[in-house]
Amino acid sequence: MCVVAVPNDRIAEKVIYLLIYHPLLIMFGWSYMRTIFQPTGQVPRKFYLTKQDSDRLEREADEEVQRSILINFAKDLPIQNRTTIGLPRYCEKCKCIKPDRCHHCSVCGYCVLKMDHHCPWVNSCVSFTSYKFFVLFLGYALIYCLYVAATTLKYFIQFWTGGSDKGMGKFHILFLFFVAIMFGISLISLFGYHLYLTFHNRSTLESFRAPVFQTGADKDGFSLGTYSNFMEVFGDNKLKWFLPVFTSKGDGVFFPTKTAPALSYQTMGNTPSFGDGVTYPTRTIDLDSDGLLGDRQRWMEEGDTAGEGPSAVSNSSVQLVSYLED
Numbered sequence: 248m249c250v251v252a253v254p255n256d257r258i259a260e261k262v263i264y265l266l267i268y269h270p271l272l273i274m275f276g277w278s279y280m281r282t283i284f285q286p287t288g289q290v291p292r293k294f295y296l297t298k299q300d301s302d303r304l305e306r307e308a309d310e311e312v313q314r315s316i317l318i319n320f321a322k323d324l325p326i327q328n329r330t331t332i333g334l335p336r337y338c339e340k341c342k343c344i345k346p347d348r349c350h351h352c353s354v355c356g357y358c359v360l361k362m363d364h365h366c367p368w369v370n371s372c373v374s375f376t377s378y379k380f381f382v383l384f385l386g387y388a389l390i391y392c393l394y395v396a397a398t399t400l401k402y403f404i405q406f407w408t409g410g411s412d413k414g415m416g417k418f419h420i421l422f423l424f425f426v427a428i429m430f431g432i433s434l435i436s437l438f439g440y441h442l443y444l445t446f447h448n449r450s451t452l453e454s455f456r457a458p459v460f461q462t463g464a465d466k467d468g469f470s471l472g473t474y475s476n477f478m479e480v481f482g483d484n485k486l487k488w489f490l491p492v493f494t495s496k497g498d499g500v501f502f503p504t505k506t507a508p509a510l511s512y513q514t515m516g517n518t519p520s521f522g523d524g525v526t527y528p529t530r531t532i533d534l535d536s537d538g539l540l541g542d543r544q545r546w547m548e549e550g551d552t553a554g555e556g557p558s559a560v561s562n563s564s565v566q567l568v569s570y571l572e573d
C-alpha cells in the first residue's frame with residue numbers, strides 16, 4: 248500500500264504524502280515487530296516449588312496440608328494476589344506460585360508475567376514485556392489507517408462523481424479506502440479500550456476478572472492514579488513514550504498497589520509481606536475449582552467472560568481470554 252500509486256499530478260502533494268507516510272509506516276512496523284518478537288517475562292526461579300515440595304503437594308490427600316504447604320512456601324515471596332479463598336495462586340502445570348498479575352497461558356504452555364492476553368495476530372502473549380509495544384502498535388496502526396483513508400478520500404470521491412479517468416487505478420483507490428476505513432474502525436475501539444486499561448492499570452484479564460487481594464477482589468487494586476498508571480507502562484522519559492523501546496517500570500513480578508503505592512518497583516527479595524502468612528480473610532464467592540486443591544478453589548480465569556469489560560472491547564479480545572487455562 249503506497250501513496251505513490253495515487254494518481255496525482257502535483258509533485259508537491261506527492262512529496263508531502265510520502266514524507267508523512269514513511270515515518271508512519273516505520274513506526275507501525277517497528278512496534279508490530281517488537282510486539283511479535285519480544286520474549287515474554289518468565290517467572291523467577293524462587294517461585295518454583297522444589298521437586299520434593301511439588302511431589303508432596305500432589306501426593307497429599309488432605310486439603311489442609313496442601314494449603315499449609317503452599318502458604319509456607321509462599322510466605323517470603325513478594326505476592327499480594329490470592330485465590331478467592333485467600334491462598335497463594337499455584338500453577339499446577341508449571342508447579343510454581345504465580346507472581347501478582349501472572350497467568351498461565353495454555354497456548355504458550357507456561358506462566359507469563361502480567362499476562363494481558365494471548366494474541367493470535369502476533370502469535371505470542373501480550374504481557375509485561377510487550378504491552379507498551381502492543382499499545383503503540385495499535386496507535387500507529389490506527390493513525391496509519393486514518394492517514395491512508397484521508398489521502399485517498401479525494402480520489403474516492405472522484406471515482407463516484409466520475410472525475411477519475413485512470414483506468415484500473417480507480418479500483419486500487421476503492422480497495423485502499425475501504426480497507427483503511429474497515430481496519431481504522433476496528434482499531435479505534437481496540438486502541439481506545441487498551442488506553443482505558445492503561446490509564447486504569449488493568450490488564451485485559453483483570454478487566455474481566457478482578458484480581459483478589461487480601462482485602463478482597465478489586466479491579467482497581469493496582470491503580471495508582473491516571474498519570475502514574477500511564478507511566479508504569481510507558482516509563483518516566485517522555486522522549487521515549489512514543490518509541491517502541493522498553494521503558495515500562497518494574498520487573499514484572501511485583502507491582503505497587505493502591506494501598507501500598509510507595510513501595511519500589513524493584514522489590515524482588517525484599518518485599519514486605521502482609522499479614523502473618525497463615526491466616527487470610529476468606530471470601531464466600533465460590534466460583535472456582537481446582538483439580539489439586541479441591542473443587543472450591545479455582546480462580547476461574549477460563550471462559551469467565553461474562554461481559555464485564557467496557558463495551559468498547561472487541562470480540563477478538565473476548566475470544567482471547569478463552570485461551571487461558573488458569
Ligand SMILES: [Zn+2]
Nearest residue numbers: 338341351358
Ligand atoms: Zn503455569
Ligand SMILES: [Zn+2]
Nearest residue numbers: 352355365372
Ligand atoms: Zn500465550
